[in-house]
Amino acid sequence: MIKQDNYDYRRFALRILLVVTIFSATFFAIKNWISGWHSFAMMEAVVAFFWSYILSIVSTTRHLKRWSLIYLCTFYFLVLYGIYFSSYENGLFAWLFIFPIISYLLLGRKLGTILTTISVFIGLGFLGRLVWQLNSDVQWIVMANFGLCVIAIWTMVYVYESKSEAVITRLQEQVTRDPLTGLLNVRNLNDILVSVLYSAERRGESVTIAYIDLNDFKKINDTQGHQKGNEILLTVAKIIKNITRTEDHSFRYGGDEFCIIFPNCTIEQAKNSYGKRLKEEVHKELDKLTMSIGYAETGAEGYLSPDDFINQADKDMYATKCTFKMQTS
Incomplete structure (x- = not known):
């Protein structure tokens, strides 16, 4: 602007x-x-x-x-x-x-x-x-x-x-930029996503979104304080910056939620490369922290609108979180 x-x-x-x-x-x-x-x-x-x-x-x-x-x-x-x-x-x-x-x-x-x-x-x-x-x-x-x-x-x-x-x-x-993590803030998500989808459609490439939510983050804030919560957010943001490519776009979606746009990337590549590495790095830095990650892909067979694309990744993340809660209850 x-x-x-x-x-x-x-x-x-x-x-x-x-x-x-x-x-x-x-x-x-x-x-x-x-x-x-x-x-x-x-x-x-x-x-x-x-x-x-x-x-x-x-x-x-x-x-x-x-x-x-x-x-x-x-x-x-x-x-x-x-x-x-x-x-x-x-x-x-x-x-x-x-x-x-x-x-x-x-x-x-x-x-x-x-x-x-x-x-x-x-x-x-x-x-x-x-x-x-x-x-x-x-x-x-x-x-x-x-x-x-x-x-x-x-x-x-x-x-x-x-x-x-x-x-x-x-x-x-x-x-x-988000003032705490330095990642892009959610106000820019739609504009950047529109641009990425437009470029992908011209080139016939796939685009994948990863939607990340930290499990039990509210409990961490309530029991260990907001300062500890901010330290966790900073660590996760640093890991996201380290594992993503130059052409990727990483956002703090809000609270304990993050979003990554992967241009020219399939959902399998995002899961096997970035998602797997993200969990491994987080486990090294923050031993007890777990996260739920949802994915969505759009490509040459038909490109989703930005809203539908994000909602699809959000639904996948929510399904993953429900599975996590069932396993830990």
């Missing part, structure tokens, strides 16, 4: 920038045509028309970063072209100051740094040529001041974007 909000923020920023620069490019195209700069005016008009197309799709496109990069490249090219063929007095070089800002604003820290590095140094080169032609005696003063200003803006934007990414990552972790 937080990452989606950040994505929407960049989409909104691109939309506003497009509106401003389309208006600016159109205005200067008319002005430059009247002033006799016909080739540059035509280029501005073509770019403004192309940006209008981007504006028409920016609200719905799934490739926002790609279109942002295309927009920035055309914008930078237009400004640099103008700097190269115009005079120093027209002040077109002032647009170079916003290069770092809009690069990081639309592309984020990593890609923004790459594009800013390229555009700033090329821009400084173009400006140096203009300054040299104008007055070689003051070129170093002008270039030094300009370069220092651009670098100062670049540094501030980089620091801001880095801090912003760190905050977003931390908030995302808080939203998606």
Whole structure:
């Protein structure tokens, strides 16, 4: 949700920038045509028309970063072209100051740094040529001041974007992770399961869910205290993390219940590999603790809905727990 909000923020920023620069490019195209700069005016008009197309799709496109990069490249090219063929007095070089800002604003820290590095140094080169032609005696003063200003803006934007990414990552972790165990929380289960099932259906692969419940956990909490209960939950969560693959998704479903999604995995593989190993590891760490595990598989013969898939695993777990209670009573 937080990452989606950040994505929407960049989409909104691109939309506003497009509106401003389309208006600016159109205005200067008319002005430059009247002033006799016909080739540059035509280029501005073509770019403004192309940006209008981007504006028409920016609200719905799934490739926002790609279109942002295309927009920035055309914008930078237009400004640099103008700097190269115009005079120093027209002040077109002032647009170079916003290069770092809009690069990081639309592309984020990593890609923004790459594009800013390229555009700033090329821009400084173009400006140096203009300054040299104008007055070689003051070129170093002008270039030094300009370069220092651009670098100062670049540094501030980089620091801001880095801090912003760190905050977003931390908030995302808080939203998606269970604070005690560090496993994914149940709020993300449906979204992740929908994504996993969609990918599996495209590839014709099986997906298995393991639904885990710790036996007599309430009794442990009542007799040994909640601190002991939390220690048990942490140990089980650590074991789950250790035995699962990178592509698996492990959740704390709630209380003493856990859920693991195994993409590209059959129910036999889940039982014989992961389920068996989970019980063995838990027995090593927590000698007297037992658990009931239910399984459900869906595959190429017909994919279950997320709710039906989870309910099937839950029913299997409940049947396993009933059997356990009968054996221990």
